[in-house]
Amino acid sequence: DTEVTQTPKHLVMGMTNKKSLKCEQHMGHRAMYWYKQKAKKPPELMFVYSYEKLSINESVPSRFSPECPNSSLLNLHLHALQPEDSALYLCASSPLTSGSSYNEQFFGPGTRLTVL
Amino acid sequence: AQSVAQPEDQVNVAEGNPLTVKCTYSVSGNPYLFWYVQYPNRGLQFLLKYITGDNLVKGSYGFEAEFNKSQTSFHLKKPSALVSDSALYFCAVIRSSASKIIFGSGTRLSIRP
Numbered sequence: 119d120t121e122v123t124q125t126p127k128h129l130v131m132g133m134t135n136k137k138s139l140k141c142e143q144h145m146g147h148r149a150m151y152w153y154k155q156k157a158k159k160p161p162e163l164m165f166v167y168s169y170e171k172l173s174i175n176e177s178v179p180s181r182f183s184p185e186c187p188n189s190s191l192l193n194l195h196l197h198a199l200q201p202e203d204s205a206l207y208l209c210a211s212s213p214l215t216s217g218s219s220y221n222e223q224f225f226g227p228g229t230r231l232t233v234l
Numbered sequence: 235a236q237s238v239a240q241p242e243d244q245v246n247v248a249e250g251n252p253l254t255v256k257c258t259y260s261v262s263g264n265p266y267l268f269w270y271v272q273y274p275n276r277g278l279q280f281l282l283k284y285i286t287g288d289n290l291v292k293g294s295y296g297f298e299a300e301f302n303k304s305q306t307s308f309h310l311k312k313p314s315a316l317v318s319d320s321a322l323y324f325c326a327v328i329r330s331s332a333s334k335i336i337f338g339s340g341t342r343l344s345i346r347p
Contacts, residue, residue: 122277160324160337161278174334208277220266220285220328223335225277 122226124209130232133199139229141192141209148214150192151223152184155206167192168214199233206230236261238327240338247315247345255310255341257325267308268326268335269299278324284308295319315345 122143131137141150148169153161166174167186181203183195192209210223238259247253259265266285270278282293289301299310308325325338 124277158322158340158342160340163334166334206275210277220283222268222280222283223278224280225270227277228275230275 124226139194143211147211151210153208238338266328
């Protein structure tokens with residue numbers, strides 16, 4: 119299995135809702151990432167998990183809350199979002215090995231989020 | 235600070251012609267360079283990477299890229315373009331001692347039949 123899956127594909131939520139995005143990989147990768155991508159723009163890194171521990175938080179607002187329950191799963195919990203948070207949310211994973219900064223990342227298809 | 239620049243927002247090429255998508259980088263230390271492709275409403279797909287060694291790197295779908303240290307460039311090339319190559323292409327860089335990938339602004343490649 120060489121893919122990263124993300125659910126749901128599309129999500130529409132109000133500003134008072136609580137929802138979660140899910141990401142799963144079974145490639146044995148121990149680094150997992152959340153990115154936010156606006157239309158026609160490059161992905162912006164939000165969070166990095168290494169060995170199920172949060173290693174990078176790119177000053178993301180607290181209305182986004184990541185969780186890594188095990189080595190295969192990554193969640194992004196959403197609460198009280200703003201319309202400007204509407205975007206494509208991408209999950210990615212990569213191996214963690216010695217000198218691992220040159221390992222390519224494998225991306226999921228993304229969740230298209232619309233905040234009303 | 236590390237950065238990567240893609241000077242062209244869009245590149246238009248006729249099918250069958252060679253294509254080049256440009257990328258220049260700025261990083262202290264040894265760079266690790268990547269190309270990714272994104273089709274509409276999809277995630278990014280890895281094409282190729284340069285770590286060390288041969289300056290010409292071959293990747294997926296017939297793409298290749300040439301690392302030029304003196305010009306700090308890593309241009310993506312393909313000898314004969316296909317309509318199916320039409321997509322958004324991102325160059326990316328990681329500093330050898332870092333773990334965070336930095337993407338360029340992206341270049342939209344359009345191949346006309």
